[in-house]
Structure formats: C-alpha cells, structure tokens
Amino acid sequence: MSYSRGNPGGFDDDDDDYGDGGTGDTGGTRINARASGRGRVTVAGRDITSSYFISVSSAVLVGLLGLALLLGTWKPWEGTSVAGDGKPSDGVSSPVMPPPRPDPPTGGGETKEPDDDRTTPAPDDGPTTPASSTTTPAPSPPAPPDPVDVAFASVRVGTCLNVYDEGWGKLSQDRPVAVDCGASFAYSKVTMVTTSASGCPEGGGQHGWGHVNDDGSSIALCLDRVFVAGQCFPAVLTKQADGSVKGTGRLFSVWGCDRTQVPKGQNAVMGITALVSGGNCPQRSDRTLSWSVFNGSAKVCAVQVQH
16 A cells, blocks of 8 residues: 655545556455545445544544543552551552641741651760769768757856865866755856866865867866855864964865765865854854965855864
8 A cells, every 4th residue: 555645735636546457347446545534445346435534533432442441440540558457458548748847936936846756866975884873971960069068158157056076176067057056055156267277266165167178179167166154075184283273175175064084185074154254253162264265355164073
C-alpha cells in the first residue's frame, strides 16, 4: 500500500486503483481513499462502503472501555496495608503529614518553640567519673555550756554563798550557790568579781576563789567570811611565858562546835562571841581572843570551847 504525501492537507483527491490487471477485474480488491474520510472497498466483485472514522472511533471506544474495566479492577495507586488484626486493608495510604507548627504569639516577649518529641542524645564526652559515695557528716550541735561555768558567771557582787573552808584548805562546794544573806548557812559574801584569785585581798576572813572556764577564760570571786555569833572555827593556841594565850585561827573555816577532833595541825575549837568594828572584845574568860579581819576594819571575838 502506498500513500501520497504530495497534498499536505490530506490524501490525493484522485482515485487510486489497485488490482492485478485493470479496472474490470472483479477478482481483486479495490480501495478508493478520499480526503473526505470515506473509502470504497470492492471485495470479490462486491462494493462495500464503510466509514473508517466510525471503525476507528469504535475501536478507540472499545479500547477505552477495556482500559476502564482494567483500572476498575486493578487500582495501582492504592496501597495494600495491613490492619492491626493482620488482615490486608483496601484503604488508600495517606502520607503522614507533620502537625502544623503553631503561629508565633502576636504579643511581645519571647517566642517559645513547640516541644519536640525527638530527643537529641548528649554528646559523648568520654567516660564519666562516678559521684563519690562519701558524704560530709552534718556538723554536731554545740555542746551545752558547763554548769560550773554558768554558776560562776551568774554571781554578782553582794551575793551570799554557802561556801566555806572545810578546815583543810578545801572549799565545801565545787561551784557557787547563792543563798539568802540572812540564812544561818550564809557563810560568805562576794565583794568583787575579777579574772584571777591573786587579785583578791589577802587577810583574815578573806578568800579568793578562782575558776577556769571550758573556753580557757578565767574568773575569780573575792569572798569575805560572814561571822555570826555561835559559829565555831579551828585554831592553834600557844601559851606565852607570862601565862597569856595567843592563837592563830583558820578564820575562813567553819567547824562543828561540839566536835572533839580538829583538823591536823590545829589544837582548839573557837566559838565566835562577837564581831566588833572598833574597841575591845567583851571578856568571857581568860581564853577570850580576838582576830583582826577585813584588812583591820573589824575584829572577830571568840572563846575556846574545847581543850
């Protein structure tokens, strides 16, 4: 079959005869093609006129219908997914879209980025050193103050105490205890508070009582003996050549008047009869003696009660 392309607008309008010898041969096939789109076909001496556009349109229509049926059966754009129960799902897979980012606030201030569920691992800086298992112990509470320190610190000038010399140079108490100055057991009185006992007056009826506190500081109480008639103290009596008696008494001591024994080095018990600021002591017997006390400001008068 040959096609003429001399007419660019379509096929040649002249009839082209095809046969084996001439136009009168009825045994061949003649095709008459025109630009109008119609053709005449002679088959076995018979002319069959048909429109090739109709045939082509029918073929195209049949092809489109077949393609539509094929696509209706097989949907390549649909993915086959498996549901949670293990059965395939015929639904169309939809691409996972990230959630929309929130709009930034319209007002002033800082813009806070939305939280990201993804966590970024911290960079590996190498092996880490484990924390020490040792812990610093909590500081201990401060120790309570020494009660003896407190007792000395609470004493003021004019305070009366029940402390005295027991007769061997040892005080009767380890700490000062305040008592009523009118009580029968008020044996001493504070005249000065200082830092050292060496700063206290030294005389008859006087005593310096020193103490060192826990913090290393020191305190001293200067005491005067409270002499009361009827009290007794030990003494050493010496008979003179003219028959008179002189004595040395432990004036800061308190001794039982009915006691038959005296401290070592003593030989008599003297009973107080009076305390005078001037003049002479009243004579009770030839054994009445007096001692100057408080740096000579007074005299204590006493008589021997035990021989």
